[in-house]
Amino acid sequence: MDANVVVLGTDNVGKSALIVRFLTRRFIGEYGDIESLYTHNVVVDGREQTLNIWDSLMCEKRVQWADGFVLVYSICDRSSFNAVSRLIQIIKTTRDFLGFEKMPIVIVGNKRDLHHRRTVLSEEGRLLALSADCQFYEVSAAENYHSVLMVFHGLVDRIRESRVSVKKLAGIKGIVKSMSAVFARRRTDSL
Numbered sequence: 001m002d003a004n005v006v007v008l009g010t011d012n013v014g015k016s017a018l019i020v021r022f023l024t025r026r027f028i029g030e031y032g033d034i035e036s037l038y039t040h041n042v043v044v045d046g047r048e049q050t051l052n053i054w055d056s057l058m059c060e061k062r063v064q065w066a067d068g069f070v071l072v073y074s075i076c077d078r079s080s081f082n083a084v085s086r087l088i089q090i091i092k093t094t095r096d097f098l099g100f101e102k103m104p105i106v107i108v109g110n111k112r113d114l115h116h117r118r119t120v121l122s123e124e125g126r127l128l129a130l131s132a133d134c135q136f137y138e139v140s141a142a143e144n145y146h147s148v149l150m151v152f153h154g155l156v157d158r159i160r161e162s163r164v165s166v167k168k169l170a171g172i173k174g175i176v177k178s179m180s181a182v183f184a185r186r187r188t189d190s191l
């Protein structure tokens with residue numbers, strides 16, 4: 001199964017660091033001005049998944065392309081946190097998510113190692129995720145691989161759940177359509 005993932009957030013929050021950590025298990029410090037597409041295979045719950053990951057600033061085309069979103073802010077940068085709220089609104093209005101389907105969005109507070117410079121509390125991140133029905137993680141791309149791995153595994157779970165929901169809805173729609181056809185036929189028969 002293939003899934004497209006976009007990693008979004010304002011400048012300097014660590015989007016590239018997060019992706020490079022996930023792909024290579026390494027932190028290299030400086031990443032330059034890259035906007036790139038990466039492909040990576042992961043095994044989640046024993047099943048293989050190919051992730052196409054886009055490291056990106058906001059763009060409507062990317063939002064349409066994506067099956068799931070990683071929205072990154074820095075815990076030391078309040079404006080980057082505010083930007084995540086705006087990104088959620090943009091995704092909600094650009095994409096037609098069904099009401100019962102959980103949006104495949106993970107909010108990530110990065111640079112956890114810089115806690116002495118923290119300006120965004122963990123609770124604020126958690127609350128935002130709760131109110132938007134997204135997942136939430138605080139990580140340090142600089143110091144820790146495991147929590148970064150959890151971010152992408154969590155997102156894969158969400159993407160799978162949303163695909164199951166869409167299939168179920170298609171099934172229900174199919175049943176409703178055939179029932180309506182039967183009743184419509186009966187009505188015309190009885191005329």
Ligand SMILES: Nc1nc2c(ncn2[C@@H]2O[C@H](COP(=O)(O)OP(=O)(O)OP(=O)(O)O)[C@@H](O)[C@H]2O)c(=O)[nH]1
Pocket residue numbers: 009010011012013014015016017018028029030031032033034110111112113114139140141142143
């Ligand atoms: N201390 C600390 N620094 C980090 C962490 N993640 C990234 N950085 C640093 O933050 C700076 C920006 O990281 P990038 O990964 O280039 O951030 P970006 O969001 O891709 O930035 P743009 O390319 O401007 O969009 C770099 O100097 C990184 O070394 C982290 O978890 N902790």
